[in-house]
Amino acid sequence: MAQLRQIVNYCNQLLRIQDFRDYCPNGLQVEGKKEVKKIISGVTACQDLIEQAVDHGADAILVHHGYFWKGEDASIVGPKKNRIAALLKNNISLLAYHLPLDAHPDYGNNVALARQLGFSVKGCVEEGATRGLLWYGELEEQSADQLVESLTEKLQRIPLHLASASQQPIRSIGWCTGGAQGYIEQAAELGLDAYLSGEVSEQTFHLARELDIHYFAAGHHATESYGVQALGAHLAGYFELEHQFIDVFNPI
Template identity: 45%
Template sequence: MTAKTSQVDSTHGVDRSELTQRLQMLLQPALFKDYGPNGLQVEGKSRVRRLVTGVTASLALIDAAIDAQADAILVHHGLFWRGQDGRVVGWMRQRLARLLAHDVNLYAYHLPLDAHAELGNNAQLAARLGVKRWQGEAGSFGDQQLGWIGDAAFESAAALASHVKERLDRTPLLVEGDGRQIKTVALCTGGAQGYFESAIAAGADVFITGEISEPQAHYARECGVAFIACGHHASERYGVQAVGQRLADELGVQHQFVDIPNPA
């Protein structure tokens, strides 16, 4: 487990209501049809001085936030999803019990955190890999226009995969396609393997996402467009950090990112 802390020394913090309003204004969840509730999922202390960010509201992250004396946690993957079992038992009971016992707020933003034009997962991954997004509508594709597409020059998909490994500190899975030079890169973080056909139609030479399923390997070989799966967790570590730092800069809260390793 690794952590990164901002240099802000906060003593006063911010009211929970102000933090909630700022997040809603920043990420605009009403613009998206999502798989679960975005925003404040578990209510805790009314004053927030320390904010911990992480990818998923796992028990390990919650415990790390409690150890860090956090008043609030901000994640990409929250506790509640459409269609899940609504009973508070097992892992759900454990996570909720910790949050409620320590009066910790839990915020979660899913698609809004993927999509933000500057701070989102796609934007942060593109910046990290050096992909320059096309301007306007041409720079988006897929359901709800969540996918990003733009320019980046690599001799081959293998060269790009090596670059991904260096930048994300994780060896990606590569299906090479037809071996063409890479000029146009499409990407969408997380479990966006279903966007591959849309990326092909948009003119990509390669598609980068977190996960791969069985059909995508065949599409890559048959269509010639390379596919790089760099890990769901690995591709989505950067947006929540960027949002946490923005809140620290604007609201004076103390921010710490905690990375809970995940092989998926």
């Protein structure tokens, strides 16, 4: 058991939230009970996750996608009202970490995904807009089809592969979890054989060919399922809490 305040302060420091300009507040977004024994982690603070957390007797929920995004209507109405009402009624705190959780070198989504996929991490971009977000590394040389097979097995989801022009075998790969297909040009500038992110849209098909880099859309939810699990497990050990990850299905 630990004080909510202690857990929040610890996470805020560990993830260096003050170093990020983000699209949402990082840290404690909704305040619940002062003491925490059980924490539930999940990718997105949707109604289903909250209801399952209530059933599990959670004191706090840890997510990657919380609330109060820049550009969204600030009014607490509709689904947002229902979610926040359920948290407040059950006295459950919501801790949300977005970019700081993508970037963390031990518990971040990107390093945790690399562990899940067996990529050996060489580094990440250290400057500019993609600082800490665009990672790169190596894998055993394989064809794009072989990589599709291994991604399908390791993420339990069939990725969409967009082939490069020369269809080179893959030895080096860049990745950024979530909705980061826009970094494909930077990945190509790094001279990588392939780039992987979560989502895909129309223009990326042409870009992959013209930049001569394979692109894999492996799922926004699927690629961002591992950071909260790693952080939740770490918090459980550090503060002697109960922790459970709940995977709410999302095909995107």
